[in-house]
Structure formats: structure tokens, C-alpha cells
Amino acid sequence: MINLRESKYDEEIFKDLKIDCKKCFGFCCVALYFSASEGFPMDKEAGETCINLNSDFSCAVHNNLRKNGLKGCTAYDCFGAGQKVAQVTYGGYDWKQTPELKNQMFDVFLVMRQLNEMLWYLTDALTFIQLSTTKDELNLMIKETKELTNLDAKSIMEIDIEKHRVKVNSILRQVNELVEKRVTSDKKVNLKNKKSLISGYDFIGANLTKTNLIGEDLAGALLIATNLSNTNLAGTNLIGADLRDADIRGANLADSMFITQSQVNTAKGDSNTKLPRALVRPFYWDK
Ligand code: SF4
Known part of the structure; x- marks a missing residue:
């Protein structure tokens, strides 16, 4: 490890x-600006007030955002x-x-x-x-x-x-x-099966569970609905990567680089997903 x-x-x-x-x-x-198709309450222009914003600036549907399909707001x-x-x-x-x-x-x-x-x-x-x-x-x-x-x-x-x-x-x-x-200098990292993924950044729907992703550069990669379950993402650069609906159940992201709460909120994890201490496990993840 x-x-x-x-x-x-x-x-x-x-x-x-x-x-x-x-x-x-x-x-x-x-x-x-936001659009209903991206998990917001409605299509609206920048500067327009959301229909659910209360007069004290709280959200009228805060406790039911996921139930109402408002993924964009939770992310x-x-x-x-x-x-x-x-x-x-x-x-x-x-x-x-x-x-x-x-x-x-x-x-x-x-x-x-x-x-x-x-x-x-x-x-x-x-x-x-x-x-x-x-x-x-x-x-x-x-x-x-x-x-x-x-x-x-x-x-x-x-x-x-x-x-x-x-x-x-x-x-x-x-x-x-x-x-x-x-x-790459760590003897504990098995570099034998390690091949770089630089051939592309589009991994939408791909199954990467068998790929050695340790230390990989996935900056800006499209990881939408990608299967990353049980993978070790130590040292993996995830800056700007799109993790919407990516399966990170059981994955280890504790040492992933530049991961944010917003990325975590959009992915599908569970109680076995390891996160950096600065991030919060979404309450709606699998137990
Ligand atoms: S958090 Fe609530 S008030 Fe804010 S945009 Fe979403 S639904 Fe509207």
C-alpha cells in the first residue's frame, strides 16, 4: 500500500x-445559468432567481433535492x-x-x-x-x-x-x-501491468477495473459512468475529470490528486470507497 x-x-x-x-x-x-436537463429545477438564465429559493436565502426543497431528481444542486x-x-x-x-x-x-x-x-x-x-x-x-x-x-x-x-x-x-x-x-520509484507499486492511458481521455462507460491507474494522469478525462470500482487511484491526477455516475464503489481515492467534493457528489460510491479526509461522503451513497 x-x-x-x-x-x-x-x-x-x-x-x-x-x-x-x-x-x-x-x-x-x-x-x-442552469438547465433542467442537468439536474436543476428548471431552465433559467444567469441572474434569474430559482423558484425554490426562500426569502431568507434557504432552499425550500433542501431535504428532498435527490428525491426530486435535482442532482445538479447536490453536486x-x-x-x-x-x-x-x-x-x-x-x-x-x-x-x-x-x-x-x-x-x-x-x-x-x-x-x-x-x-x-x-x-x-x-x-x-x-x-x-x-x-x-x-x-x-x-x-x-x-x-x-x-x-x-x-x-x-x-x-x-x-x-x-x-x-x-x-x-x-x-x-x-x-x-x-x-x-x-x-x-514510479516506489517498490510497492507493481508497474508490470502498468501501461499509460495517454491514448485518450474519453472513457465514457468503459470498464477500467483491470487497469492499473496508480499515478495515472486523468486530468480532464471523461469518466462518465466509467467502472472504477475497487480500483486504486493513488497519485492519480483527477483535476477537472468528469466523474458523473462513475462507479467508485470500493475504490481508493484517499491519495488521489486534486479531487473535489463536487466530483465525489456526482459519482456513485459506497461505504467502502476511501476518500481524502477533507471530503465528505455523500449521504445518498450505497451503504
Ligand atoms: S439548491 Fe434549492 S434554491 Fe438553490 S438552485 Fe437548487 S433547488 Fe434552487
């Missing part, structure tokens, strides 16, 4: 990157951007109190979500061991990104987000390479 992630990292480092809807003003239920994760914009950027003022700022708030929310998503990946990278060469760089990038999230609304809108993303991606790639190196 290969261990890639620090066993004793402080989970508090993820605290501000987890959703806290009670401190938010329903940004995701208003600011985003969405803002990485804590909602509460940050509501409580920090706008100091607790909501878009009903300040209608003149409504559109700006939603635009800021969309930028904040991207920054917080980057913070999630950087923080996740920090939990991998054997990263002494990049740890300082990672911490610096986290600091720089956090500083951006603390700017005022006007300055947030002026951030060159793509330029920042290039810098973040460059360091994430370095971390990925280090982990890959660690995997």
Missing part, C-alpha cells in the same frame, strides 16, 4: 474552502466562494438590500469561485508528502491567491484570472510530476 498523502495534515487548512450556505445569500441559486460546490463574497467582500449586505450592486455581486462571486477552486487545488497539493522542493512555492502561491480573494469588489473584477491560473497550474504540474516520480 503506497502512502502519498501526509497522514497528519491539519484539516483546518480546507475550512474556508468548504461551502457554508447559511452564511451565503443564495448566489449559486441566482447567479448561475454543485462553490469552494466557499459564496460565504466569502457575502460576508467579506460585501460585509454581510445581500443583493436584496443593495439591488444596485446585485449584478456586480454575482460577477464577483464567479471570479471568487475560480480563485477558491485554485486555492483548493493548491491546498490539496500541500498535503502530499515528499514535496520539500515545492512547499515554499506552494505556500507563496496560496498566500498570493488569498490576497486576491481579500480585495474589494472593484479590484476583484480587475484581476487577470487567466494569468493567475497559468501560474497556479504551473506549480500544480510540478507537484503532479513529483508525485508521479514518487509512484
Whole structure:
């Protein structure tokens, strides 16, 4: 069994990157475009309020989202951007109190979500061991990104987000390479049956249970309804991979790289699926 992630990292480092809807003003239920075919209550334009949003910004069907087939709502994760914009950027003022700022708030929310998503990946990278060469760089990038999230609304809108993303991606790639190196040099990893999957990223409906995926690069891969049950995904780069309806029952994702709550929420797991400690097991998974 290969261990890639620090066993004793402080989970508090993820605290501000987890959703806290009670401190938010329903940004995701208003600011985003969504479509009924993707598991949302209705087709709606960005900026239009969801029919189920209560006046206190809670969701009228919160306890029955899955029962009502609203998978999109249960899968969405803002990485804590909602509460940050509501409580920090706008100091607790909501878009009903300040209608003149409504559109700006939603635009800021969309930028904040991207920054917080980057913070999630950087923080996740920090939990991998054997990263002494990049740890300082990672911490610096986290600091720089956090500083951006603390700017005022006007300055947030002026951030060159793509330029920042290039810098973040460059360091994430370095971390990925280090982990890959660690995997391939580990004597416990059986590399005999290991062949790279670089021939493609489309694995929709495929059965990968017999493929050695340890340390594999599945960034952005289409893993929709892919059978990954009982696979070991240690060191597997899952950044941006589409795991909708992927079967991860019994799979080991505890040491997978750059996995998010949203990806986990869309997949089908069970009580034997191993997750990184920062992620929560969806209550609707098989027992
Ligand atoms: S159904 Fe509830 S969670 Fe989904 S968008 Fe509407 S208010 Fe938000």
C-alpha cells in the first residue's frame, strides 16, 4: 500500500474552502445559468432567481433535492466562494438590500469561485508528502491567491484570472510530476501491468477495473459512468475529470490528486470507497 498523502495534515487548512450556505445569500441559486436537463429545477438564465429559493436565502426543497431528481444542486460546490463574497467582500449586505450592486455581486462571486477552486487545488497539493522542493512555492502561491480573494469588489473584477491560473497550474504540474516520480520509484507499486492511458481521455462507460491507474494522469478525462470500482487511484491526477455516475464503489481515492467534493457528489460510491479526509461522503451513497 503506497502512502502519498501526509497522514497528519491539519484539516483546518480546507475550512474556508468548504461551502457554508447559511452564511451565503443564495448566489449559486441566482447567479448561475442552469438547465433542467442537468439536474436543476428548471431552465433559467444567469441572474434569474430559482423558484425554490426562500426569502431568507434557504432552499425550500433542501431535504428532498435527490428525491426530486435535482442532482445538479447536490453536486454543485462553490469552494466557499459564496460565504466569502457575502460576508467579506460585501460585509454581510445581500443583493436584496443593495439591488444596485446585485449584478456586480454575482460577477464577483464567479471570479471568487475560480480563485477558491485554485486555492483548493493548491491546498490539496500541500498535503502530499515528499514535496520539500515545492512547499515554499506552494505556500507563496496560496498566500498570493488569498490576497486576491481579500480585495474589494472593484479590484476583484480587475484581476487577470487567466494569468493567475497559468501560474497556479504551473506549480500544480510540478507537484503532479513529483508525485508521479514518487509512484514510479516506489517498490510497492507493481508497474508490470502498468501501461499509460495517454491514448485518450474519453472513457465514457468503459470498464477500467483491470487497469492499473496508480499515478495515472486523468486530468480532464471523461469518466462518465466509467467502472472504477475497487480500483486504486493513488497519485492519480483527477483535476477537472468528469466523474458523473462513475462507479467508485470500493475504490481508493484517499491519495488521489486534486479531487473535489463536487466530483465525489456526482459519482456513485459506497461505504467502502476511501476518500481524502477533507471530503465528505455523500449521504445518498450505497451503504
Ligand atoms: S433547488 Fe434549492 S439548491 Fe437548487 S438552485 Fe434552487 S434554491 Fe438553490
